[in-house]
Amino acid sequence: MIDSIDIKVLRAVYLLMTCKSVKKTAQLLDVTPGAVSYLLNKARKETGSVLFLRTKAGMIPNDIANELGQRYLSLSRHLSDSHQTDSSSDRKISICTDSIVEFLISKKVSERKNYPRQISFLPSEMEDENRLLGLHCKKVDIDAGTRLPPDSDIVQSLLFTGGMKILMAKDNPLANDEFTLKQWTTCRHVHWSRKINYLYDDKKQARRFNDLMDKRKVRVVSGDSLNMVMACAFSDHIILMPESLSRLIVKRLPMIEHSPPPELNMHVSYYLHYNHNAANDEQLQDIMRTLRNIFKPDE
Incomplete structure (x- = not known):
């Protein structure tokens, strides 16, 4: 039964599991809360389960919802791996970071002629939960900031550390x-x-x-x-x-x-965070090398 559920429905279930809020899920999907409810109702009909319990701490998933979430992660990884083709060079690179780091990246990139990918800076998120969600749902390619909680799907790479x-x-x-x-x-x-x-x-x-x-x-x-x-x-x-x-x-x-x-x-440390699938994207890795060079200590 789970195998027949549309990936859009699975994605809505997964995001609701993660952020525990229909409103936040709607914002991440760029749809109305009513559209999220519609997708959840489709999942409930397919599984015959209520999937989530509404509590003071937010929407809490049951075992079937957790299984749907894992199904979404599995499909997402497979689709991401299968689409690592030359056409990816046309896709913009989305970076979420502090505005001062945006400025430093923009200046460095502008010094290079004919950079192959458009870079899009997204508003910096304050909450770790929202930063992780952006990486999971592929809204963000690179998150540069203070260290996020460990996550098996997200790579953490030290950018700089110091006083x-x-x-x-x-x-x-x-x-x-x-x-x-x-x-x-x-x-x-x-x-x-x-x-x-x-x-x-x-x-x-x-x-x-x-x-x-x-x-x-x-x-x-x-x-x-x-x-x-x-x-x-x-x-x-x-x-x-x-x-x-x-x-x-x-x-x-x-x-x-x-x-x-x-x-x-x-002391404080900054990290680069990205989805593990980005390891196969050479241009994304090139941007991260550029970032590391910006913060390389003076010789």
Whole structure:
């Protein structure tokens, strides 16, 4: 019975299993919630099962729904592998990442003549769940950002890792001074609302870091990293950024970077995430090599 269910129906079941919301499933499929309900009703008629239980935690799948989801993953992998032909060179490459990384990729790619594939940047997702869904349903080819939870269908490849730097304009009154904790608590800050998975040596260090983050005088909050950097470049505001990004920013904007006080010395890592089938797409791999070269440490 499961083998006869249309792949569109299987996809709707799989996405609902993953995001647990009819509304989110509709957004991912680019259809109305009513259309999702129609597809689910088709699956219920075919299987004779209700498939999902509505709870406070969202739509919870039963064993038959889980089986349908696995069927979709199996078919999706097979279809993806069978379509690795020359015609793939006409398909655009979709990248989901922070706007500052978009800028760096765009600049690098623009330096190459006759790049064979169109690159399409998608709005950066805040939630790990939505980032994984984008990769699973092939809406996103490459996700570059903080590390996502392990997933057997998604490859994770380290892009860069390192400490943090404090960025400010070259004409900031503090530009020529050693940056202190007192300055940290008196300066005006721009806050990056994106979730960042900081790495720390012990819990005491993490508590101290979080306490100092809470003591900032935040004046601007944004999820757009490029806008935040530009705001600091032309004001007396400061921002805490991964040093691998900061190193590249100061080469392109009238800004300087300071090492933070030891109490703020946290580490962060960025990863490239892509569907395992992309290993056979040479042009996709070429884009990822370009990305790695952008963040390659200076010799």
